[in-house]
Amino acid sequence: MTRRRNAWVEIDHGAVSDNVVALRRLLKPGTSFMAVVKADGYGHGPEGCARAAVAAGADRLGVATVDEAVALRVAGLAEPLHLLSEAPPEAAGDIVEHGLTPTVFTRGFATALSAAAMRAAAEVPFHLKVDTGMNRVGVRPEEARDFVLSLAGLTGLKMEGVFTHLATADVSGDWDFGKQVERFDAMLRSLRDRGIDPGIVHAANSPATILHPEAHYDMVRCGIAIYGLHPAEATRDRVVLRPAMSVKARVVHVHRVPMGEGVSYGLTWRAASPTSVATLPLGYADGVHRVLSGEMRVLIGGVACRQIGRVCMDQLVVEVPRGHEVCPGDEAVIVGSQGGETILLDELAKLAGTINYEMACAFSMRLERVSL
Numbered sequence: 205m206t207r208r209r210n211a212w213v214e215i216d217h218g219a220v221s222d223n224v225v226a227l228r229r230l231l232k233p234g235t236s237f238m239a240v241v242k243a244d245g246y247g248h249g250p251e252g253c254a255r256a257a258v259a260a261g262a263d264r265l266g267v268a269t270v271d272e273a274v275a276l277r278v279a280g281l282a283e284p285l286h287l288l289s290e291a292p293p294e295a296a297g298d299i300v301e302h303g304l305t306p307t308v309f310t311r312g313f314a315t316a317l318s319a320a321a322m323r324a325a326a327e328v329p330f331h332l333k334v335d336t337g338m339n340r341v342g343v344r345p346e347e348a349r350d351f352v353l354s355l356a357g358l359t360g361l362k363m364e365g366v367f368t369h370l371a372t373a374d375v376s377g378d379w380d381f382g383k384q385v386e387r388f389d390a391m392l393r394s395l396r397d398r399g400i401d402p403g404i405v406h407a408a409n410s411p412a413t414i415l416h417p418e419a420h421y422d423m424v425r426c427g428i429a430i431y432g433l434h435p436a437e438a439t440r441d442r443v444v445l446r447p448a449m450s451v452k453a454r455v456v457h458v459h460r461v462p463m464g465e466g467v468s469y470g471l472t473w474r475a476a477s478p479t480s481v482a483t484l485p486l487g488y489a490d491g492v493h494r495v496l497s498g499e500m501r502v503l504i505g506g507v508a509c510r511q512i513g514r515v516c517m518d519q520l521v522v523e524v525p526r527g528h529e530v531c532p533g534d535e536a537v538i539v540g541s542q543g544g545e546t547i548l549l550d551e552l553a554k555l556a557g558t559i560n561y562e563m564a565c566a567f568s569m570r571l572e573r574v575s576l
Contacts (some may be wrong), residue, residue: 211571213451215573216576224256231413235420250267254276266288269289294316320360327360345387365405370419371384411436411438453485454535458482460481468514479523480524484521499511509522
């Protein structure tokens with residue numbers, strides 16, 4: 205295969221499958237598993253990860269947008285595809301056409317969805333989103349029953365499930381988590397008391413799946429964990445996950461910098477003595493955040509090399525340790541393992557003052573994805 209660029213991302217789909225298997229072992233028999241592959245599969249590529257997750261036992265797939273769902277449907281994924289956010293009313297026709305499972309929490313969208321369903325002579329299964337404390341979107345728990353009853357006259361709609369999202373599932377013993385579950389359970393009771401079947405009940409994201417079996421209900425929704433990234437420190441002792449993403453590049457230039465000379469924009473790093481430096485062809489336009497300048501390390505030949513100077517849009521520079529030989533064409537690892545060393549996305553996230561989710565999503569589509 206011809207590679208047009210000396211920087212790329214490797215995705216181990218076997219790791220995705222292994223992680224789904226490991227997470228499903230935490231569930232009681234009969235609990236369904238949704239693999240969340242939104243946001244370009246958290247930067248890992250949605251189609252390959254979706255197929256790997258389904259092969260390992262995922263029952264359903266979750267995305268954020270209609271475009272994400274349609275792309276998977278066109279690629280041949282036949283599993284239920286959930287839109288975890290309510291779409292614009294104008295997208296109702298696409299939802300019906302492609303057999304997607306939408307989220308509903310407003311009357312306006314429900315009306316548009318009903319009209320699209322009637323035009324297609326179809327019945328559309330939807331999931332009701334209930335806001336139990338995240339305070340982003342959803343019907344309030346105390347309003348959920350009346351809202352569902354108000355949809356009874358809309359032709360072509362069938363409530364297949366009810367769900368919420370947990371804001372603090374990654375914090376062990378958190379009061380707000382317990383309060384959300386309590387509100388959700390009370391809402392479910394109010395539906396059932398009026399003879400309303402909530403259908404598939406789900407609330408657990410990755411941390412709740414690992415830490416809170418009481419929140420598993422009928423289905424769990426795992427995103428970050430299927431990619432081998434832990435959502436919280438507390439989950440590390442509960443399940444073994446394998447990171448699926450590696451970020452690599454080839455050294456494009458090696459040269460000596462005289463004592464006192466600087467490197468990169470602003471010359472923020474200067475050589476204390478004659479020093480060999482190596483240039484890699486990726487930068488902040490590819491997801492290596494500029495804030496990592498002078499803080500991160502890169503593996504070349506199994507040796508950790510300190511990144512120096514400012515990370516540029518398309519390039520970064522590393523210092524070659526004294527006594528270590530680096531040549532153009534050598535493979536460099538920005539994320540992943542080489543020799544006996546490993547650099548995790550968690551390490552870069554900590555240095556950047558963010559979370560591993562953001563770091564994974566940041567590595568842009570400008571970098572070719574290579575499936576392992």
